[in-house]
Amino acid sequence: MISQYEVSSMIREEIPKFALKAYPSVISLEVYVSINYFSDYTKNALEEHNFSLAKRCFALAEKLYLEGDRVVRLLVENIFVYGFSGLLFNNKVERAIVKSIIPPVLYSIYIRQMVA
Numbered sequence: 166m167i168s169q170y171e172v173s174s175m176i177r178e179e180i181p182k183f184a185l186k187a188y189p190s191v192i193s194l195e196v197y198v199s200i201n202y203f204s205d206y207t208k209n210a211l212e213e214h215n216f217s218l219a220k221r222c223f224a225l226a227e228k229l230y231l232e233g234d235r236v237v238r239l240l241v242e243n244i245f246v247y248g249f250s251g252l253l254f255n256n257k258v259e260r261a262i263v264k265s266i267i268p269p270v271l272y273s274i275y276i277r278q279m280v281a
Contacts, residue, residue: 167229169196169236176203179225200240204248211263220266227268242274249275 167175173195180203207222230241249267264272 167233167237169234169240172196172229172233172237172240173199175229176225179221180206182206196236196240197244200244204245207245208248214259216262216266219263223267223271227271230270230274241271242278246271246274247278 176199203222203226207219207226210216210219210222226241226245229237233241249271267275
């Protein structure tokens with residue numbers, strides 16, 4: 166199980182650009198900041214139409230969700246997945262591409278959030 170204290174280092178290993186980010190000195194806040202940065206990074210990849218990078222980000226988010234502890238799962242749901250509404254483009258082709266790279270587990274959480 167991935168604990169909240171391991172998330173930042175996992176993201177930094179997978180996405181080297183994160184090594185340059187400053188993190189809060191309070192370790193319990195680091196996971197919140199990391200998930201926020203990670204969510205923004207994924208959005209930027211999609212806005213730049215870098216779908217291969219976005220797919221890697223979604224795969225990492227899925228791994229964090231499936232293997233994470235309770236805190237990690239809640240943060241992925243409430244920060245990363247909640248941000249999907251801004252990721253789905255108006256263009257049908259771009260929307261189809263984005264939907265195809267979002268893992269089904271995360272997409273089903275997104276649909277639940279939109280219905281609620």
